[in-house]
Amino acid sequence: NAGVTQTPKFRVLKTGQSMTLLCAQDMNHEYMYWYRQDPGMGLRLIHYSVGEGTTAKGEVPDGYNVSRLKKQNFLLGLESAAPSQTSVYFCASSPHTVQYEQYFGPGTRLTVT
């Protein structure tokens, strides 16, 4: 049982490049989330999903897109990366009946130059 895994762990992009971050969970959770955390700050919710095939916007969705084609996977895409998107990205999942207990992945450190 690996819990929540994220791929890749580190990435450096040039401004304007695109990439996809992959989140996978093996706990059969219905809810999945993408957050970003900037230095010295708390987490901010980017997008979330309440089930396979569904997505919704969080606090800071601009510049990101997401997809949940399979229940166990939640993808975060950056179509045209900007330096302001330099951050650590965390994925999380939770059962729908215990939404407050989220299980977080190890994070992806993204730098956009």
Add this chain to the structure above:
Amino acid sequence: LAKTTQPISMDSYEGQEVNITCSHNNIATNDYITWYQQFPSQGPRFIIQGYKTKVTNEVASLFIPADRKSSTLSLPRVSLSDTAVYYCLVGDFNTGGFKTIFGAGTRLFVKA
């Protein structure tokens, strides 16, 4: 959605009890309070959740007064490994969309 206010940082010594208070003056009837712990370079970890009065588990206790406008996370006999950032979080039980708001967090530093 409610916003929370916590102290930015706290210092303690090993073996002491640490109490971190969070203010959530605009908490709504359907809101609950959750606390998370985050170590450097790791994702947050759920510690405890409550709605009212007192909740205790193997890690911590959570005290919530009757008006629910604040809550206190109590860590008994802290050790060096409890040095971390602690987040007070208010969530909404309502259906039709779930959002999580993390406050700024309290950086706890435990000294030997």
